[in-house]
Amino acid sequence: MANEIILSASGLTKEFKGFVAVDDVTLSVRRGTIHALIGPNGAGKTTCFNLLTKVLSPTAGRIIYNGRDITKMSPANVARLGLVRSFQISAVFGHMTALENVRIALQRRIRGDSFDFWCSERVLSSLHDEAWELITAVGLTEFAMIPARELSYGRKRALEIATTLALDPEMLLLDEPMAGMTQEDVERVSALIKEISQKRTILMVEHNLSVVASLSDRITVLTRGKVLAEGDYATVSKDPRVIEAYIGVPHA
Incomplete structure (x- = not known):
């Protein structure tokens, strides 16, 4: 291998x-x-x-x-x-918390080609634990509930990596x-x-x-x-x- x-x-x-x-x-x-x-x-x-x-x-x-x-x-x-990429400019939703950004990425993986961002509470709850795991994996646990726009540049890049990992590349x-x-x-x-x-x-x-x-x-x-x-x-x-x-x- x-x-x-x-x-x-x-x-x-x-x-x-x-x-x-x-x-x-x-x-x-x-x-x-x-x-x-x-x-x-x-x-x-x-x-x-x-x-x-x-x-x-x-x-x-x-x-x-x-x-x-x-x-x-x-x-x-x-x-x-x-095969998934990141970009030079950090691409996250600034008004959403770090956790919500990761959860959006998880929704994209699960819902495939659907453009519907609105999910039931049951579906969102099922994504919560996995989103927390990814947030923890990139060292952002204490920043999980902070809007992405308030994160330092380096932490925004870490968040972007978390959202990329949510696609399970x-x-x-x-x-x-x-x-x-x-x-x-x-x-x-x-x-x-x-x-x-x-x-x-x-x-x-x-x-x-x-x-x-x-x-x-x-x-x-x-x-x-x-x-x-x-x-x-x-x-x-x-x-x-x-x-x-x-x-x-x-x-x-």
Whole structure:
């Protein structure tokens, strides 16, 4: 199982009116690992991430998830298969409590394609315990009844992870989970990601290299839309091409 590929892309390409943002990228993510996608600004990380999660459609290439070709699937159908993503901007309902946000996500999982948010008291009660379990899992027990808009940025990100977990994903894709956080929040969310990775595969785009070093099993480095290097942190951090891409020092 540890060597099984859960998500792969081959020849992945995205062109915008003559500009190639992602250029013939091949990527393989092993089941049960934390895989980081990194690179300098403008490297094509977010575009690649959006292709993998079907927010964008590729110009060319193929994406396989759990042995199934998802290249032409909609984001919603991909999510139903267990491939779920977060976004750079925290997406929670600010006027609702943390607990209510998680319960809404649980309702979505149970009610499928229904757009009816109104449930009977019996149904809501049945979701209450599971919502509390998720709130506890992300360290928000004491903030459960506080409106989401009043939470710190880091705790909003933790809440977003809880609502994502409510969909019971097999693989979680995190888009810059540490962006804009204080060091305290970074440490809290890093610990959370490490904890949830015990039962799930994680692919993340992240700029904080200390977080990448501490969490990632494998790293893919992009630059100018292409794969520059791949391996564990010790390997890629010493690669002269990676050093040049990040700090502009030419290698011999």
